[in-house]
Amino acid sequence: MRRRTTSAAAPETILEAGRAERNYWRDLWQYRELFQVLAWRDVTVRYKQTVIGVLWAVLRPFLTMVIFTVIFSRLAKLPAEGDAPYALMVFAGMLPWTFFSTALTDASSSLVANGNLVTKVYFPRLIVPTAAIMVAFVDFAIGLAIMALMMVWYQFAPGPEVLLLPVFVVLGFLAALGPSLWITSLNVRYRDFRYLTPFLVQFGLYVSPVGFSSGIVPDEWRLLYSVNPMVGVIDGFRWALLGGETPLYWPGLVMSLAVSAGFLWLGIAKFRRVERSFADLM
Amino acid sequence: MAAQPVIRVEQLSKRYLIGHERATRGGETFREMLMSNGRRLVRTARDMARGRQIVQGDEIEAFWALKDVSFDVQQGEVLGVIGRNGAGKSTLLKVLSRITEPFAGRVTIRGRVASLLEVGTGFHPELTGRENIFLNGAILGMTRAEVRRKFDEIVAFAEVERFLDTPVKRYSSGMYVRLAFAVAAHLEPEILIVDEVLAVGDAEFQRKCLGKMHDVAGSGRTVLFVSHNMAAINSLCHRAVQLSGGELVFQGEVAEAIEHYSSTLAEETDLVFPADPARAAITGIRIDREALKRRDLDLTIAFRSPVPVARPIGGIVLRAIGGEPLWGSNGRFHPSGEQVNGLTEGVVRCQVQDIPLVPGKYILSIWLGDYYTDFDEKIDLTVITLGRTEPGSLDHLRPPPAVQGYLDWGARWSVLPA
Numbered sequence: 200m201r202r203r204t205t206s207a208a209a210p211e212t213i214l215e216a217g218r219a220e221r222n223y224w225r226d227l228w229q230y231r232e233l234f235q236v237l238a239w240r241d242v243t244v245r246y247k248q249t250v251i252g253v254l255w256a257v258l259r260p261f262l263t264m265v266i267f268t269v270i271f272s273r274l275a276k277l278p279a280e281g282d283a284p285y286a287l288m289v290f291a292g293m294l295p296w297t298f299f300s301t302a303l304t305d306a307s308s309s310l311v312a313n314g315n316l317v318t319k320v321y322f323p324r325l326i327v328p329t330a331a332i333m334v335a336f337v338d339f340a341i342g343l344a345i346m347a348l349m350m351v352w353y354q355f356a357p358g359p360e361v362l363l364l365p366v367f368v369v370l371g372f373l374a375a376l377g378p379s380l381w382i383t384s385l386n387v388r389y390r391d392f393r394y395l396t397p398f399l400v401q402f403g404l405y406v407s408p409v410g411f412s413s414g415i416v417p418d419e420w421r422l423l424y425s426v427n428p429m430v431g432v433i434d435g436f437r438w439a440l441l442g443g444e445t446p447l448y449w450p451g452l453v454m455s456l457a458v459s460a461g462f463l464w465l466g467i468a469k470f471r472r473v474e475r476s477f478a479d480l481m
Numbered sequence: 482m483a484a485q486p487v488i489r490v491e492q493l494s495k496r497y498l499i500g501h502e503r504a505t506r507g508g509e510t511f512r513e514m515l516m517s518n519g520r521r522l523v524r525t526a527r528d529m530a531r532g533r534q535i536v537q538g539d540e541i542e543a544f545w546a547l548k549d550v551s552f553d554v555q556q557g558e559v560l561g562v563i564g565r566n567g568a569g570k571s572t573l574l575k576v577l578s579r580i581t582e583p584f585a586g587r588v589t590i591r592g593r594v595a596s597l598l599e600v601g602t603g604f605h606p607e608l609t610g611r612e613n614i615f616l617n618g619a620i621l622g623m624t625r626a627e628v629r630r631k632f633d634e635i636v637a638f639a640e641v642e643r644f645l646d647t648p649v650k651r652y653s654s655g656m657y658v659r660l661a662f663a664v665a666a667h668l669e670p671e672i673l674i675v676d677e678v679l680a681v682g683d684a685e686f687q688r689k690c691l692g693k694m695h696d697v698a699g700s701g702r703t704v705l706f707v708s709h710n711m712a713a714i715n716s717l718c719h720r721a722v723q724l725s726g727g728e729l730v731f732q733g734e735v736a737e738a739i740e741h742y743s744s745t746l747a748e749e750t751d752l753v754f755p756a757d758p759a760r761a762a763i764t765g766i767r768i769d770r771e772a773l774k775r776r777d778l779d780l781t782i783a784f785r786s787p788v789p790v791a792r793p794i795g796g797i798v799l800r801a802i803g804g805e806p807l808w809g810s811n812g813r814f815h816p817s818g819e820q821v822n823g824l825t826e827g828v829v830r831c832q833v834q835d836i837p838l839v840p841g842k843y844i845l846s847i848w849l850g851d852y853y854t855d856f857d858e859k860i861d862l863t864v865i866t867l868g869r870t871e872p873g874s875l876d877h878l879r880p881p882p883a884v885q886g887y888l889d890w891g892a893r894w895s896v897l898p899a
Contacts, residue, residue: 214579214588236619240605240612247607319602320620321579321594475582478575479497 223471227323237313237330241305242337256338257345260297264290267410277411283441284353287346291440292409292433294342295371299429300400301335302372306379307386307396314481324474325467328383332375339368346440358442367435370459374428377462380470387480388473408433413448422450428462431455485591486553487672487703488577493586495547495572495727546572548727549586559704561714561721561735563742565861568724570707574598574676577705592671592703595622599676601661606650610641610660613649617664631667638689639663659686666693672703691716709860711739711804711844736803743802743844746864754859761786761793761856763849768865776840776868778833784849786856789823795831796848799838800861807838807887811848839882839889840868 210222246253264286271277272285279285309331310317310324317324350357386392407429408416416424424430431452438447547569554560562570575581577588578596603620604613614635618628628635636642639660641652649657675694691713698704698717708714714721714735721738723731723745731741750768765783772779782795796811812829821827829849845865848858879885 210591210593212579212590212594214576214583214590216583216585232625233619233622236616236625240608240616243612244605244607313603316603316620318575318580319598320596322620322622478581 223323227325230322230326233322234326234330234333237326238333241331241334245334245337253341256341260290260293260338260342261345263297264293267293271410275411277415279412283355287349287353287355287441288412288437289410290342290346290349291437292407294339294346295367295432295436296404296407296409296429297342298335298339298371299375299432300403301338302332302375303379303382304396304400305335306331306375307382307392310383310387310477311390311393311481318478318481324477325380325470328379328470329376332372332379335375355441357440360439360442362439364436364439367432367439370435370456371432373463374432374455374459377428377459377464377466380466381462384466384470384473387477403427403429412437413451421448422454425451425454426458428455428459431459484556486589487556487558487591488554488705489589490553490577491551491587491589493547493550493573493576493588494545494584495569495576495581496584497544497546498541499544545727547576547583547724550724550727550729551586552722552729552732554703554705556703557701558720559698559706559718561718561738562705562707562724563709563711563714563721563738564724565746569727570724571598571676572727573724574674574705574707578674590672593622594672594674595668595670596674597621597665597668597676598674600658600665604649604657604661607648609646609648610652611645613660614664617661621665621668622670623668635660635663635667638666638693655686662686662690666690666697670702672705673697674705676707677709711742711800711861712806713804715739715804739804740802743842743864746844746861748866749863750865752863756785757857758787761788761790761849761851763847763857763859766847766859766862768845768863773865773867774869776836776838778831778836778865778867781828781830782847782849783826783828784857785826787825789825790851790856791823792821792851793824793827793829794850794852795829796850797831798846798848799836799865800844800846801882801887802842802844802864804844807843808836811850813852836867837889838867839879839887840866840876841882842866 212222246255267289268286271289272279279288306328309327313327316322317327382392382396386396404410407427413421413424413430413434425448432455434448435452550569550573562573564570572581574596575598576583577590578594578598580596580598601617603617605616608616614632615625615628619625636645639656639662641656641660644652644656649660652660694704694706694713694717704717706714706717718735720733721735721742722729723738723742725745730745731738733741750770752766754762754764756762756764761784763782764785765781767781767783769777769779778797780797784790784793794812796809796813798806798809800806810831810833842864843866844861845863846858846860847862849856
């Protein structure tokens with residue numbers, strides 16, 4: 200093993216019951232290559248032995264978008280945001296939502312799926328669910344490309360707000376990370392969560408403003424609605440991609456942010472508390 | 482300055498909770514079943530609310546995999562860990578590798594640890610050999626630059642050049658194991674922890690692995706090595722600790738430790754093992770105690786199999802207390818000539834007349850297979866005492882085996898005048 204320049208003297212590790220790892224964050228940094236390799240492995244393996252391969256990443260969100268557009272716009276006659284075509288608005292919401300749901304589903308089962316690693320090798324366990332979330336970015340990038348194509352098709356040019364899109368991508372990542380870590384650590388101990396997660400994700404699709412604009416929520420309920428952290432992220436995506444004609448609802452965004460931050464703290468704290476016992480529970 | 486130990490283990494304990502299913506008397510009613518399931522549900526719900534571990538079963542028992550274990554390992558030392566199955570060896574390695582946390586006690590480690598508890602951890606069947614080298618390297622703690630530097634060496638060691646870009650699911654099991662060990666063999670940590678990984682692959686490759694382990698051990702790195710192979714322990718290690726029932730029962734020089742270990746292997750002549758529903762397994766071994774006194778071996782290996790075994794073949798190996806193999810036989814090269822047509826249950830009997838070994842204690846290992854496959858083996862199963870000191874014998878004048886070996890073969894001496 201390459202001697203790290205930072206540790207001229209051999210690092211001393213003390214193992215004791217319930218002892219918090221002093222060098223945890225440094226370890227995490229030292230294991231960054233494992234993180235990259237695991238993410239790369241999952242990306243490489245993801246669409247092997249499927250017939251239409253990566254097309255799945257295109258088809259799933261696209262078909263959902265078509266169905267949502269038909270149901271919410273044509274049948275339910277809900278209004279679009281500003282003068283953007285309804286399909287674009289749905290897809291701009293689908294992007295972060297698909298990312299969130301893929302991340303949550305894959306991350307929550309990632310530790311159990313990698314049980315052979317967890318019981319045989321040490322590494323900061325945080326790497327596994329986080330790498331699983333990174334994989335969701337691949338589908339997300341493909342989705343973004345479809346979004347661009349659709350904008351060309353509808354001849355819709357985004358405004359300068361699009362430059363702020365990366366900010367909302369990071370927000371989306373953090374919003375997914377917190378609940379993912381929390382559910383991941385629960386799933387190792389109580390496998391009930393394997394059945395709960397798909398249900399949560401399905402349920403979330405309808406409570407989040409994916410098929411409709413959050414503008415249709417009555418003003419007095421809007422802040423409460425934003426307790427769902429994905430509301431802020433989806434609104435942000437729409438605002439950045441479709442132009443700022445409908446201004447951002449700031450109190451909602453702040454609320455979503457605060458809830459995301461709370462979940463993140465909760466997730467990391469819970470994960471750190473139980474990760475040392477993961478190998479015993481596999 | 483007195484050298485600080487590289488690894489210091491102090492009063493280390495590890496406890497697991499295990500559940501037992503209460504034996505159901507026949508004729509459990511539907512109502513009783515509902516009741517017991519209901520009680521279980523209430524208990525698991527309560528455990529979950531308190532954030533405790535859920536244990537399957539009706540009765541929970543604490544099981545001490547390690548109890549109050551203390552020892553030190555010095556820089557550059559190669560320490561063997563020996564003990565029977567279930568003695569806590571693997572648990573100890575898991576704690577030292579930081580895979581599982583101690584229940585009580587404390588371990589201090591100075592230096593970077595790499596552990597090899599299994600060959601091929603994290604290999605992905607869909608990925609090619611080349612990709613798996615990088616994946617496995619990263620899992621074992623190597624940097625990508627390091628793997629790239631050693632890549633050619635790894636490939637040459639594993640002898641898989643032609644199949645580098647083939648998914649490993651298409652590999653033969655031998656190729657798979659070779660590639661996996663090759664990656665691990667090129668680790669260069671300060672402290673290496675190895676669990677029984679040499680017991681894989683063919684004999685030729687095992688020799689190569691053992692040679693590689695010798696290089697590692699000779700290069701001044703600290704190594705912890707678990708094995709059932711006393712010969713490997715004897716040749717690799719300086720010191721050894723023996724675990725039994727989770728407790729440390731001996732530590733010292735490797736030769737003494739092996740001797741102590743062998744003396745604790747009970748001399749049993751009638752052993753019973755559970756059958757395995759999935760494969761053919763040894764279910765019992767019986768040794769004729771009277772025959773042993775005459776230095777004859779007469780033993781039967783009982784077996785049971787879920788599918789008929791066309792030609793059951795037994796095998797035995799006798800090893801010296803120090804671990805060196807001395808003699809062995811199996812029905813492949815000492816065939817019986819009998820024709821058997823598929824048995825799901827039966828015994829294989831082995832008879833040997835007057836084994837020419839110095840009277841004393843030997844370690845017996847038993848194997849079961851058929852003409853093509855290995856089914857089951859019981860390594861270092863028990864100690865047997867061959868022969869006995871006859872009244873009036875001159876055995877007490879015989880130099881110890883370390884000087885004149887284990888073979889007892891008569892010679893005729895004569896003195897002729899010049």
